[in-house]
Amino acid sequence: xxxxxxxxxxxxxxxxxxxxxxxxxxxxxxxxxxxxxxxxxxxxxxxxxxxxxxxxxxxxxxxxxxxxxxxxxxxxxxxxxxxxxxxxxxxxxxxxxxxxxxxxxxxxxxxxxxxxxxxxxxxxxxxxxxxxxxxxxxxxxxxxxxxxxxxxxxxxxxxxxxxxxxxxxxxxxxxxxxxxxxxxxxxxxxxxxxxxxxxxxxxxxxxxxxxxxxxxxxxxxxxxxxxxxxxxxxxxxxxxxxxxxxxxxxxxxxxxxxxxxxxxxxxxxxxxxxxxxxxxxxxxxxxxxxxxxxxxxxxxxxxxxxxxxxxxxxxxxxxxxxxxxxxxxxxxxxxxxxxxxxxxxxxxxxxxxxxx
Numbered sequence: 001x002x003x004x005x006x007x008x009x010x011x012x013x014x015x016x017x018x019x020x021x022x023x024x025x026x027x028x029x030x031x032x033x034x035x036x037x038x039x040x041x042x043x044x045x046x047x048x049x050x051x052x053x054x055x056x057x058x059x060x061x062x063x064x065x066x067x068x069x070x071x072x073x074x075x076x077x078x079x080x081x082x083x084x085x086x087x088x089x090x091x092x093x094x095x096x097x098x099x100x101x102x103x104x105x106x107x108x109x110x111x112x113x114x115x116x117x118x119x120x121x122x123x124x125x126x127x128x129x130x131x132x133x134x135x136x137x138x139x140x141x142x143x144x145x146x147x148x149x150x151x152x153x154x155x156x157x158x159x160x161x162x163x164x165x166x167x168x169x170x171x172x173x174x175x176x177x178x179x180x181x182x183x184x185x186x187x188x189x190x191x192x193x194x195x196x197x198x199x200x201x202x203x204x205x206x207x208x209x210x211x212x213x214x215x216x217x218x219x220x221x222x223x224x225x226x227x228x229x230x231x232x233x234x235x236x237x238x239x240x241x242x243x244x245x246x247x248x249x250x251x252x253x254x255x256x257x258x259x260x261x262x263x264x265x266x267x268x269x270x271x272x273x274x275x276x277x278x279x280x281x282x283x284x285x286x287x288x289x290x291x292x293x294x295x296x297x298x299x300x301x302x303x304x305x306x307x308x309x310x311x312x313x314x315x316x317x318x319x320x321x322x323x324x325x326x327x328x329x330x331x332x333x334x335x336x337x338x339x340x341x342x343x344x345x346x347x348x349x350x351x352x353x354x355x356x
Contacts, residue, residue: 011216011225017208017351018042020227024165024211025125025134027152028053029141031096032199033167036207039298039316040351041269047121051096055138055148061092062155065126069094070118077107077114087114132161135186135214139193140168146181153185165214169193175206178213186214204298204352230271230350235261235328237345243330244339245284253286253333261347262325269297272328273314273353274345278307284334291317292327298352302340310343314353 017040026033026049034049047066048058061069068074068091077098080086085100085107100110128134136156138149149166156162165178165186173179173189181187188210194201212224243256264270272289287302299315319326328347332338350356 009220011221011223013226014228015225016041016228016356017204020208020211020215020225023134023215024137025049025128027136027138027164028058029055029139029144030196030199032194032202033137033139033207035194035199036202036204039202039204039269040208041318045121045124047118047125048094051094054093055144055152057092057094059148059152059155061094062152062159065159066122068092070115070122072115075111075115075118077111079107085110087118126159129156129162130160132163135211135218136162136164137211138164138166140166142169150182150185157184163218165210167210176209176213178210178217180217186217188214202298205300208352208355228356230348230352230354230356233346233348234263234270235259235272235345235347238343240341240343242339242341243332245332245334245336248336249333249338251286251333253288253331255290255292255329256332257342258292258327258329259345260325260327264319264324264326264347265349266319266322266324268349269316269318269351270326270347270349271298271314271316271351271353272345272347273312274330274342275310276302276313276330277310277341278302278304279339279341280308282307282334282338282340284332284338284340286331286333287313287340288331289313289315290329290331291315292329294319294326312353316351 021037021040022042022044025046028048030052031050069089074089074091076088076090078086078088079102083101085098086095087098088095098110098114153164156164163184165188167188167190170189170191175189175191178186178188190206190210216224241257274289276287294317297316300313302313303311330342
């Protein structure tokens with residue numbers, strides 16, 4: 001709490017998005033927050049960072065210091081959709097993506113590795129809980145009660161002086177707001193969560209806003225810390241350009257207005273952003289920026305309901321090792337003749353437009 005008789009501590013300067021989200025650790029319920037951390041430029045180790053973790057199972061595991069999770073009689077590796085290998089607990093409904101696929105890797109080949117991994121991450125989490133430095137994040141699905149979260153908090157605080165941030169979709173709290181709900185418990189509100197079937201649609205802007213306010217509350221700051229700005233433009237095209245489909249293009253669309261970009265730094269996050277205007281007669285189904293042949297990270301596509309006015313769209317990606325050039329463009333989907341206008345294109349180093 002901020003003293004009435006003293007000045008509030010100054011917010012740190014030069015904090016990057018990765019620095020901010022690196023001070024938080026996920027406790028489920030799925031991998032969305034862990035993906036947001038990746039989009040911010042950090043891939044920290046964490047027992048539940050990319051794991052499913054139902055509240056009742058998580059609470060029991062915490063109350064028993066994870067004694068029943070992770071042994072040879074508990075862990076199994078299964079083949080999931082698309083041939084991806086998932087590590088499952090027999091005792092709990094915990095499961096996470098191992099990063100491997102069949103037939104390149106057989107489940108039996110990585111079982112011992114995953115048992116060791118879970119064992120190491122359990123000990124690491126218990127040590128972090130005892131220390132109490134990180135803010136723990138519990139993403140609350142519909143139906144998860146405050147009473148259940150408070151029982152989880154009690155189990156956590158029996159181990160150490162932890163702070164738990166419960167994050168729900170906006171309702172009683174406005175999007176981006178965070179408030180104390182008692183000793184050691186904060187509640188924050190996201191505008192929306194990513195669909196469970198598409199957790200890679202994690203809203204990085206929303207997570208940064210919530211975590212920034214939680215950081216401020218935890219450290220008795222008047223305002224959330226200002227994040228370090230993005231680097232200087234590596235590419236800029238301010239003029240207005242019209243893009244149109246000569247033929248019908250189903251989703252995800254075809255690339256239009258492609259431009260080369262040089263001067264990228266390898267293995268860094270870069271963002272392409274622009275303003276886009278959909279005409280009142282827009283009949284397309286998608287308009288989105290893209291780095292060609294690159295996996296998208298944080299992104300915002302054009303809102304088809306927002307017509308006749310300019311809106312900002314962007315997408316970010318991480319460059320590959322030794323990559324210094326890329327191609328950017330607009331993905332457009334819809335019937336023949338679908339057209340939009342863009343302006344103020346810019347490519348910068350950073351995880352979001354204006355954020356380093």
